[in-house]
Amino acid sequence: MTALRYDAALIDLDGTLVDTVGDFDAALNRSLSDLGLPAVSRAFIERTVGQGSEHLIRQTLAQAGGDASLYERAWTHYQHHYLAINGLHSAVYPGVVEGLARLRHAGLRLVCLTNKPVTFARQLLEAKGLADSFEHCFGGDSFERKKPDPLPLRKACEALGSAPPRTLMVGDSRNDVQAARGAECPVVLVRYGYNHGEPAETAGADAVIDRLDDISLIG
Numbered sequence: 113m114t115a116l117r118y119d120a121a122l123i124d125l126d127g128t129l130v131d132t133v134g135d136f137d138a139a140l141n142r143s144l145s146d147l148g149l150p151a152v153s154r155a156f157i158e159r160t161v162g163q164g165s166e167h168l169i170r171q172t173l174a175q176a177g178g179d180a181s182l183y184e185r186a187w188t189h190y191q192h193h194y195l196a197i198n199g200l201h202s203a204v205y206p207g208v209v210e211g212l213a214r215l216r217h218a219g220l221r222l223v224c225l226t227n228k229p230v231t232f233a234r235q236l237l238e239a240k241g242l243a244d245s246f247e248h249c250f251g252g253d254s255f256e257r258k259k260p261d262p263l264p265l266r267k268a269c270e271a272l273g274s275a276p277p278r279t280l281m282v283g284d285s286r287n288d289v290q291a292a293r294g295a296e297c298p299v300v301l302v303r304y305g306y307n308h309g310e311p312a313e314t315a316g317a318d319a320v321i322d323r324l325d326d327i328s329l330i331g
Contacts, residue, residue: 120274124283125226127305129208134201143189149176159309162285164227164252199239211324212245223268227252260287262294286315
């Protein structure tokens with residue numbers, strides 16, 4: 113499964129390109145403090161991220177013992193705090209810059225495809241110097257549905273004019289695998305990401321890699 117077999121790649125953001133648990137930790141726990149609720153752990157956050165901010169906030173409220181009716185207030189506080197700290201407590205994973213360069217050098221067109229709200233995603237890519245690698249960035253609010261629904265992958269392929277079987281999905285969790293299977297895209301996972309507390313090998317991807325720059329070595 114060498115990169116040269118593909119025309120394009122759709123690449124997840126949180127847990128794939130950037131380790132953002134520190135950002136989530138800061139924004140979520142500041143929001144909980146605003147609401148008079150106890151903090152949640154980083155381990156909980158790692159297990160919970162990946163299905164969009166709405167899901168993350170609802171699960172965080174439940175974990176902290178907050179009533180579901182607090183959701184709208186929590187979302188407002190979260191947006192405020194996340195925009196203020198986006199990228200400050202996160203780091204690009206080793207091999208990402210090199211991997212993106214290799215994929216582009218091989219002629220692949222790249223899209224960042226994440227469940228993160230697109231404003232947050234674009235801000236983070238800019239802050240980490242990754243934005244210029246991508247032709248498009250689509251977030252969890254860019255389409256009617258989020259991953260693991262295959263719709264975002266299909267829409268991203270349409271934006272590129274790329275056939276799904278020749279468009280590689282690169283992610284870190286079973287959500288990426290499920291979405292890729294539904295869209296008929298091949299899929300590779302990175303081993304280091306946030307797969308809901310489960311090993312990446314259990315998600316059923318076509319391959320699992322240690323670093324993004326290993327992708328061209330897949331046989």
